[in-house]
Amino acid sequence: MAEDEQESPMEKLSDEIHEAAEQAREGWLKWSALFSVLFAVMAAVAGLESAHYANDAMIEQIQASDQWNYYQAKGLKAMLTETEQRILKQLDKPVGDGEERLQKYRAEQQEIKNESIRLSKDSTHHLEKHEVLARAVTLFQVGIASIGIAVLTRRRYFILPSLVLGAVGIFFLLEGFLMP
Numbered sequence: 001m002a003e004d005e006q007e008s009p010m011e012k013l014s015d016e017i018h019e020a021a022e023q024a025r026e027g028w029l030k031w032s033a034l035f036s037v038l039f040a041v042m043a044a045v046a047g048l049e050s051a052h053y054a055n056d057a058m059i060e061q062i063q064a065s066d067q068w069n070y071y072q073a074k075g076l077k078a079m080l081t082e083t084e085q086r087i088l089k090q091l092d093k094p095v096g097d098g099e100e101r102l103q104k105y106r107a108e109q110q111e112i113k114n115e116s117i118r119l120s121k122d123s124t125h126h127l128e129k130h131e132v133l134a135r136a137v138t139l140f141q142v143g144i145a146s147i148g149i150a151v152l153t154r155r156r157y158f159i160l161p162s163l164v165l166g167a168v169g170i171f172f173l174l175e176g177f178l179m180p
Helices: 002-090 097-155 156-180
Strands: none
Touching: 002 097, 002 156, 097 156
């Protein structure tokens, strides 16, 4: 009987160690779930912003293209006015307000050109922001996948790469928000 009493505390200690080990394993699983959710939320925010900037870039590029078409139309009007003036001069007819119209078209062309260049630059800038935020989304998604692999395989060492990916994703997310 003395032997049974001595084994009992050892069995109790062994059970406590196993229970603590199970809780420790569950603890990293809880942290894995938490980081997975955080990465998913940040990926959603980055994805929304990325899509917003992609749409803005596309709209501004279309507007820039429209402005260039308008620029060309003004150039055609200017060319027709010049041709009209030459013909009238050749026929010794009065040229009227042709020179004023020509200067007006040239001035309008310059304004249109400046607006088109501005829209193109804005489009490029928004596309750059889109790309930075898209990188963040990708990193968060790969981080979530890495967490999934860790949980499914019960290998905690897959958590570290996911945390690194998430940290880099946070960097790109902040960069996308803080870009001027």
